[in-house]
Amino acid sequence: EVQLVQSGAEVKKPGESLKISCKGSGYSFSSSWIGWVRQMPGKGLEWMGIIYPGDSDTRYSPSFQGQVTMSADKSISSAYLQWSSLKASDTAMYYCARLGVCSRGTCHAFDHWGQGTLVTVPS
Amino acid sequence: EIVLTQSPGTLSLSPGERATLSCRASQSVSSNYLAWYQQKPGQAPRLLIYGASSRATGIPDRFSGSGSGTDFTLTISRLEPEDFAVYYCQQYGRSTGTFGQGTKVEIK
Numbered sequence: 001e002v003q004l005v006q007s008g009a010e011v012k013k014p015g016e017s018l019k020i021s022c023k024g025s026g027y028s029f030s031s032s033w034i035g036w037v038r039q040m041p042g043k044g045l046e047w048m049g050i051i052y053p054g055d056s057d058t059r060y061s062p063s064f065q066g067q068v069t070m071s072a073d074k075s076i077s078s079a080y081l082q083w084s085s086l087k088a089s090d091t092a093m094y095y096c097a098r099l100g101v102c103s104r105g106t107c108h109a110f111d112h113w114g115q116g117t118l119v120t121v122p123s
Numbered sequence: 124e125i126v127l128t129q130s131p132g133t134l135s136l137s138p139g140e141r142a143t144l145s146c147r148a149s150q151s152v153s154s155n156y157l158a159w160y161q162q163k164p165g166q167a168p169r170l171l172i173y174g175a176s177s178r179a180t181g182i183p184d185r186f187s188g189s190g191s192g193t194d195f196t197l198t199i200s201r202l203e204p205e206d207f208a209v210y211y212c213q214q215y216g217r218s219t220g221t222f223g224q225g226t227k228v229e230i231k
Binding site: 044059061101103104109111114115 | 124154156158160167168169170173174179211213215218220221223
């Protein structure tokens with residue numbers, strides 16, 4: 001069974017750094033893109049970017065380029081999302097998801113999702 | 124970046140009725156890489172449809188997707204109580220993706 005398990009909720013102060021994690025199991029973690037999706041309180045889903053754990057190839061959405069850093073450690077089947085200096089506007093639920101639906105060599109839809117990590121940065 | 128616009132914002136229907144949700148793209152979606160997700164309160168999204176019209180594993184056949192190019196539709200043929208939720212479309216192209224803003228299907 002494919003599973004993505006995310007790290008627990010975080011409450012941080014503005015200016016602090018943070019790294020959240022997403023651990024995959026039940027499939028070849030190195031061979032599937034992992035994406036990160038933001039959902040601000042009461043709002044919709046936002047595509048942040050994707051990372052290929054096999055070689056750490058990373059593609060950021062223009063809106064998130066330079067705002068966050070994605071990384072992965074294939075040896076422990078984990079992907080990470082980190083901030084160097086949090087802002088109140090980073091308060092959101094963050095989901096990791098496997099970009100596992102592929103056709104004609106392109107993977108294009110998220111078929112399995114983590115449970116989400118709630119990040120709260122009080123202003 | 125392709126912008127997806129979903130309509131209507133909210134759909135008020137009764138169980139047993141048909142739901143028709145629209146997703147319009149600002150430019151043509153590559154190879155019909157258009158997916159639909161369902162999200163219920165407090166839960167992660169769930170994949171319903173990929174490639175514009177293929178149902179994901181375990182999705183009931185009352186859910187169907189259609190469309191191509193810039194206009195796509197998700198149809199729920201007969202609403203069940205568990206179908207009242209928020210629905211998002213998502214496209215992928217040029218190594219990135221975007222989501223629509225969502226359509227809420229609520230009980231009338």
